[in-house]
Amino acid sequence: MLLNALQQTAASTLPLHLPAHGRGTGLPPGLAALITPQLARLDLPELPSLGGPLLCRGAVAEAQQAIAQLWGSRSCWFGVNGSTGLLQAALLGALGPGQGLLCPRNLHRSVLHGAVLAGIEPIYYNLPFAEDWGMHRPVDVTWFHQVLETLGSQDCTVNLVLLVNPTYQGLSAPLTPLVQLCHDHGLAVLVDEAHGSHFRGHDALPRDALAAGADLVVHSAHKSLPGLTQTAVLHCCGERVCKDELEQGLLLLQTSSPSSLLLAATELAAAWPHQQPLAAGLLSRAMDRWNQWQQELTHGGWLVSPSDDPLRLRLCTMGRGHSGLELDDHLLAFGVAGELPEPAGLTFYMGLQTPGRALHQLQQALAQLPWPQGHRQGSQVMPPLPTPLLARSAVPPRTAWFGPSRRLPLQQAVGHVVAEAITPYPPGIPLLLPGERLDEARCTWLLRYSHLWQQLDDALDTVKVLA
Numbered sequence: 001m002l003l004n005a006l007q008q009t010a011a012s013t014l015p016l017h018l019p020a021h022g023r024g025t026g027l028p029p030g031l032a033a034l035i036t037p038q039l040a041r042l043d044l045p046e047l048p049s050l051g052g053p054l055l056c057r058g059a060v061a062e063a064q065q066a067i068a069q070l071w072g073s074r075s076c077w078f079g080v081n082g083s084t085g086l087l088q089a090a091l092l093g094a095l096g097p098g099q100g101l102l103c104p105r106n107l108h109r110s111v112l113h114g115a116v117l118a119g120i121e122p123i124y125y126n127l128p129f130a131e132d133w134g135m136h137r138p139v140d141v142t143w144f145h146q147v148l149e150t151l152g153s154q155d156c157t158v159n160l161v162l163l164v165n166p167t168y169q170g171l172s173a174p175l176t177p178l179v180q181l182c183h184d185h186g187l188a189v190l191v192d193e194a195h196g197s198h199f200r201g202h203d204a205l206p207r208d209a210l211a212a213g214a215d216l217v218v219h220s221a222h223k224s225l226p227g228l229t230q231t232a233v234l235h236c237c238g239e240r241v242c243k244d245e246l247e248q249g250l251l252l253l254q255t256s257s258p259s260s261l262l263l264a265a266t267e268l269a270a271a272w273p274h275q276q277p278l279a280a281g282l283l284s285r286a287m288d289r290w291n292q293w294q295q296e297l298t299h300g301g302w303l304v305s306p307s308d309d310p311l312r313l314r315l316c317t318m319g320r321g322h323s324g325l326e327l328d329d330h331l332l333a334f335g336v337a338g339e340l341p342e343p344a345g346l347t348f349y350m351g352l353q354t355p356g357r358a359l360h361q362l363q364q365a366l367a368q369l370p371w372p373q374g375h376r377q378g379s380q381v382m383p384p385l386p387t388p389l390l391a392r393s394a395v396p397p398r399t400a401w402f403g404p405s406r407r408l409p410l411q412q413a414v415g416h417v418v419a420e421a422i423t424p425y426p427p428g429i430p431l432l433l434p435g436e437r438l439d440e441a442r443c444t445w446l447l448r449y450s451h452l453w454q455q456l457d458d459a460l461d462t463v464k465v466l467a
């Protein structure tokens with residue numbers, strides 16, 4: 001285990017090396033008062049006995065091999081720049097400039113930024129939208145069949161398919177037949193499983209991407225495993241993607257001083273779903289808790305969105321006449337911090353060990369939420385952003401990103417190629433992507449619903465376009 005190797009190395013070597021704090025002895029007093037000396041002395045550089053994520057010898061390499069074996073992948077790499085860094089490295093490794101990535105509209109902005117860095121040409125596919133819940137549903141096989149057929153008829157070449165699974169709101173696609181469908185079309189599959197690494201830990205949860213046969217999988221150890229913030233893992237399976245080229249991608253983006261503490265935390269977190277019966281026990285309790293919360297909140301008049309993930313619960317706010325952003329503001333005033341505010345709902349991350357009395361505190365805060373004046377309780381619908389099933393951007397994101405640009409009021413930008421992403425954060429899912437030509441329908445939608453996002457990001461009034 002990497003943690004043991006760090007302890008052995010710290011005990012057996014004289015510290016005439018970086019980091020500058022000298023194994024904790026020179027830390028600023030405020031920090032030294034919080035970090036135990038035992039932990040601080042393990043903040044070690046890539047010493048020969050330890051190595052690093054891209055070195056084939058040392059304790060880090062051994063830890064990565066052990067994790068790959070547990071998950072059944074060919075190789076894996078730990079990352080200390082979140083899923084962001086590993087998704088981008090995977091794109092840089094798997095695709096060359098000008099190659100095509102078939103990616104969903106609910107892509108995280110890190111993928112878009114990866115496309116800018118790598119000069120990739122994304123082709124965006126739509127996801128089904130549940131208007132009554134005001135959120136995207138994951139694709140199913142029929143839907144994806146249609147995407148691939150449209151792709152064929154438009155004579156587009158793609159070299160890699162991206163699936164984001166589960167969605168941020170906790171819905172999961174049938175990954176096994178989807179991956180099979182892509183493989184049948186000769187396409188390799190990258191799954192952004194940032195929010196679903198824990199699925200491996202319980203048989204009742206959806207099948208995880210590696211079990212489903214995906215070629216590349218990215219896990220956020222801090223989002224869906226008990227890892228520290230910034231920790232993530234990239235897995236590679238089979239022969240469709242070249243391992244050496246992935247390592248080249250990692251080399252482009254990885255720090256030359258990855259934190260040994262974060263790497264050790266990554267190993268422990270990535271092993272967690274295989275620590276049975278501990279993991280299954282905690283996940284079973286999480287499922288019971290989700291059901292209890294769902295029942296009690298529904299009893300209190302709230303609409304709880306469907307979820308495949310017991311760690312996240314979403315209140316649909318449309319029927320209450322509030323946006324999820326307004327509900328979030330209201331709850332923050334009562335000391336309740338949700339995870340994902342959106343126009344039509346607010347998702348809470350309940351985690352593996354939800355604080356005691358959390359439901360009670362949430363219910364009390366919800367009970368103080370006033371009904372908006374003149375609002376009649378009942379269901380409402382929110383239409384999706386009007387986008388075609390499949391869309392190629394007018395110019396590649398890289399050209400749009402670096403091209404000469406100017407800023408226009410949104411309504412004057414119709415017909416222009418957009419030079420920036422409009423990405424309210426969270427969720428970090430773009431509404432407009434650089435390189436796309438803004439059409440009338442999308443502009444009208446953005447103007448009509450911009451007030452719903454405005455609280456998060458007041459940049460929706462104007463947009464940067466190519467000059």
Ligand SMILES: Cc1ncc(COP(=O)(O)O)c(C=O)c1O
Nearest residue numbers: 081082083084108110192194220
């Ligand atoms: C689907 C998805 N992928 C990737 C990321 C990036 O993850 P990280 O914060 O670990 O860089 C996020 C972040 O929210 C995400 O929601």
